[in-house]
Every structure is written in structure tokens, then in C-alpha cells.
């Protein structure tokens with residue numbers, strides 16, 4: 001509970017300068033409970049003071065007062081709801097921003113370990129639940145509790161025995177609702193988890209649609225989706241069974257209580273210990289309380305679930321590093337492009353140890369082909385230089401500075417990593433190229449595009465650099481995407497270029513053209529190219545062959561070709577893919 005209180009306090013701190021709206025909203029809700037709570041008293045007055053005594057004008061007076069109270073109730077209802085929703089939306093806006101920023105700060109390993117669907121669910125479903133909690137649930141909770149208190153107060157003033165019946169009823173209904181909350185909560189937790197799984201399967205199959213279609217494995221994918229969907233269906237049915245049972249039982253209990261009140265009240269009226277107006281007021285109170293009592297049970301369950309949602313969001317926020325850089329991080333001034341691996345050990349979160357004490361020195365301006373069988377750790381090498389992952393032992397140094405001690409902004413300007421399948425955003429080509437330097441001038445963008453040899457293509461488009469590329473850049477060919485990614489990297493004028501399998505997705509002709517153009521692009525830069533293709537040898541003056549996380553051959557292409565090792569075998573076979 002203390003943990004829940006902590007979460008609640010932290011959640012409320014997001015209200016910031018909207019706290020006053022929130023408190024005013026709650027105060028108005030209290031007024032609303034009060035106006036609702038006095039209506040049965042007014043009815044009693046109308047009956048006992050006017051209707052049963054024949055004083056018609058008294059009845060009319062109370063009818064008008066009830067009308068006035070109902071209007072006030074409507075005004076309070078609007079005011080309370082508006083202020084609370086406004087404050088809640090404000091709080092959740094900031095919470096969502098915090099969570100999103102935290103996700104961006106997370107290290108790559110976090111994304112390896114976390115389902116993307118679940119992250120999306122944090123930002124969408126969890127925040128939605130919190131909004132509902134801060135606006136609707138809190139309002140219902142305060143309204144219900146205060147209405148019950150006001151009702152009990154007036155009931156005690158009228159008749160203690162009937163109040164006893166009402167109290168027992170309230171206790172049973174609240175107990176029922178609390179049991180309901182306890183039973184249904186774990187199922188709803190599973191429902192939420194399963195919704196995340198479904199979102200992951202959906203995003204995965206949408207992102208991989210080309211592969212699915214190419215292999216005609218739609219049925220297989222549908223089978224997987226169907227399995228997860230069935231699980232979600234069963235969980236929801238289970239939750240509905242409990243909800244239907246516990247959600248409707250209070251009506252039965254309230255009905256029984258009202259029947260008991262009629263029986264006892266009727267006798268009390270005949271014995272002159274109760275008036276008709278008082279019995280009517282009691283019955284009206286029971287009707288007035290039916291919905292709040294029911295809502296209270298749902299609210300109690302939801303408070304816990306909403307706080308759990310908040311705690312999941314806080315976990316995403318808290319597990320992200322507060323700052324991307326250590327306080328003593330340095331800027332690389334005039335980088336030369338020297339790289340060194342010193343006794344580097346790396347184990348991924350899966351437990352897979354890829355590097356076991358790697359040592360490697362790369363001189364400024366060297367152009368290196370890194371090759372070797374699949375899974376030998378070639379891409380891992382590049383990702384360590386770009387600091388996507390950090391070694392658990394040893395150091396990766398750029399210009400003799402440990403990459404962990406280089407400011408990220410400086411490292412990103414010095415080292416450009418171009419993935420095998422660069423992501424092209426659903427924006428204009430200009431924005432795509434200027435992604436890492438949004439304030440770049442048009443001249444700079446064009447210069448980068450010219451070096452990447454994509455300017456002529458862009459200029460030939462009717463809207464030129466303002467052409468918006470489709471989702472994930474589907475209107476661009478593989479080669480064009482590589483060149484956009486190159487232009488994007490070159491805009492930052494990096495000293496080190498890391499190309500991860502740049503031609504693996506290209507046809508022979510496009511590959512040949514790109515290799516020809518890369519010659520100029522790499523001019524004067526340190527370049528590491530991971531590839532299985534022989535065409536890349538033309539670009540490089542040093543070849544490193546990796547096997548099982550270790551460097552087994554290292555030298556100029558000519559030396560290695562003569563050596564009769566793995567590289568010369570590769571030459572003989574036309575590349576690793578030829579094995």
C-alpha cells in the first residue's frame with residue numbers, strides 16, 4: 001500500500017500548475033455529492049409537509065427547490081468533470097512526454113529485451129488508463145464516498161433501524177466489490193500483457209510483410225496470431241464472467257434491502273414511528289446509492305490497476321539513464337579517425353558471448369573490409385565503435401579516448417553508422433537527409449546528396465527534395481535508400497564511416513555502381529565495411545577476417561590472398577555467400 005501511495009503521490013506531482021484545477025474540480029464534485037444527497041430530504045419535506053397534510057403550496061415550494069438543486073447538480077457535474085479532465089490530460093501529457101524521452105535515452109540493449117508492442121502499449125494504453133483514473137475514477141470515488149456519507153448522515157437523523165439496514169447493505173456491496181477487484185485484477189493484468197503480445201505480433205507481421213508474402217507463409221503467421229488472439233479471447237471471457245457476476249450482484253442486494261425497508265417501514269408507519277415521507281426518502285437514498293456503490297467497487301479495482309499502469313510507466317522512465325553522457329564526457333576536437341579495441345569482451349543480454357578479449361588497432365584513414373562467416377561478430381564490432389553496446393570488459397577507443405567518455409553528440413558527428421537496411425522516415429527527402437542536422441542549409445544538404453550520388457535522382461523528381469517518401473521509404477529502391485542513408489551520414493562530415501553490409505540487398509548492377517561511387521565517398525575517411533562480397537575488396541587497403549569473435553587474418557588483400565587462408569578461400573569461392 002505504501003508503494004501504491006508513493007505511485008499516487010508521484011502521479012499527482014505531474015499535475016504541477018494544474019493542481020488548483022484538480023483541487024477545485026474535486027471540491028465541485030463534493031458539492032455535487034451534496035446536492036444529490038439532499039434531494040431525498042427535500043422529497044421527504046414535500047411529502048410530510050405538503051402532500052400528506054394537503055398544503056399544496058409547500059409541495060410546490062419543494063418541487064421548485066428540487067428543480068433548483070437539480071440544475072445546480074448539473075452545473076457542478078459539468079464544472080467538476082471539465083476541471084478534472086483538463087488537469088488529468090495535462091498531467092498525462094507530461095507523463096507521456098517523460099516516458100517517450102526516457103525510451104529515447106535507453107541503451108540499445110533495452111530494445112533488445114523489450115517487446116516493441118509493450119512499449120507502444122505503455123505510451124498508449126497505460127497513459128489512457130491513467131487519464132481515465134485521474135479524471136473519471138477519482139471523480140467517481142470522491143463523489144460516491146461523499147454521497148454515501150451525506151446519505152448516511154440524513155438517514156441516521158430519520159431512523160436508526162432503517163439506517164442499520166442501509167449500512168449492512170453498503171458493507172455487503174463494498175465487500176462484494178472488493179472481492180471482485182481482487183479476483184479480476186490478475187486477469188486484467190494478463191489481458192494487458194496479452195494485448196502487448198498481440199501488438200508485437202501485429203507490428204512484426206506488418207513490418208515483415210514482404211518476407212511473409214515472398215515465402216507465402218500467411219497461414220503460418222495467421223496461426224500464430226490466432227493462438228495469441230484465442231488466449232486474449234479466453235482471458236477476456238474469464239474476466240467478463242467475474243465482472244458480470246460481481247457487477248450485477250449489488251442490484252440484487254439493494255433490491256433485497258429495499259424490500260426489507262418496505263416491510264419494516266410499512267409497519268413503522270402504521271405504528272406512527274415513521275412518516276411516509278421518511279420511508280420515501282430512505283427508498284430514494286437506496287436508489288441514489290445503487291450506482292455509486294457499484295461504481296465504488298469498480299473504482300477500487302481500477303485504482304490499483306491504474307497505479308500499476310503508472311508504476312510500469314515510471315519503471316520505463318526510471319530505468320533509462322538520467323543523462324546519456326557521464327559528467328566528465330569530452331568533445332572530440334578535429335578527430336583523426338583512429339580506432340582501437342583493447343581487450344574487449346562483450347556478452348549480449350541473451351548470454352551469448354561474442355567477443356572474448358579482442359585487440360585491434362585501426363589507423364586514421366584506413367579502409368578496412370571486415371569479413372568472415374555469419375554470426376562471427378562483424379556487425380558487433382561496428383556497433384561497439386558507435387557505442388550502441390558497451391563492453392563488459394576492456395575498452396573501445398576513438399582517437400585514444402574511450403567511447404564511453406566521448407559526448408554522444410560528438411561521437412555521432414565523428415562516427416557514422418549506416419545499417420544494412422537504413423530506415424527512411426515517412427517525411428520529405430530533405431528532412432530524411434537532414435535528420436541528424438535539422439538546421440542544415442539547403443546547400444549543405446545538396447552537397448551531401450551529391451557526394452552520395454543521389455542528387456540527380458532527387459532533382460529529377462517533380463517535387464525534388466520536398467518529395468515525401470512513403471512509409472518506410474517504400475517508393476525508393478534498395479540502392480537509393482542506401483544513398484539517402486549515406487547522404488544523411490555525410491551531412492555530419494564524419495571522420496569514421498561504418499558500413500554494415502551496404503550491398504547485401506542490392507542487385508549486381510546497383511552494387512557495382514555503389515562500389516564505384518563509394519571510392520570517392522570514402523576518400524580521406526577511416527572506413528570499416530562489413531561485407532561478404534568480393535566487390536568491396538576494391539575499396540579497401542586492409543582486410544580483417546573474423547571467426548567466432550576473433551580476428552583470424554589481418555593484412556592487405558594482396559598479402560591475405562597469397563597466404564592461402566580463409567580470405568584466399570573466399571576469393572576462390574567468390575565470397576562467403578558462395579560457400
Ligand SMILES: Nc1ncnc2c1ncn2[C@@H]1O[C@H](COP(=O)(O)OP(=O)(O)OP(=O)(O)O)[C@@H](O)[C@H]1O
Nearest residue numbers: 112348349350352354373374375376377378379380
Ligand atoms: N542484439 C543482440 N542481442 C543478442 N545477441 C546478438 C545481438 N546481436 C548479435 N547477436 C549475436 O551475436 C553474434 C554475432 O552477431 P553479429 O551480428 O555481430 O555477427 P555478424 O558476423 O555481423 O553476422 P552476419 O554476417 O550474419 O551479419 C551472433 O551469434 C548473434 O546472434
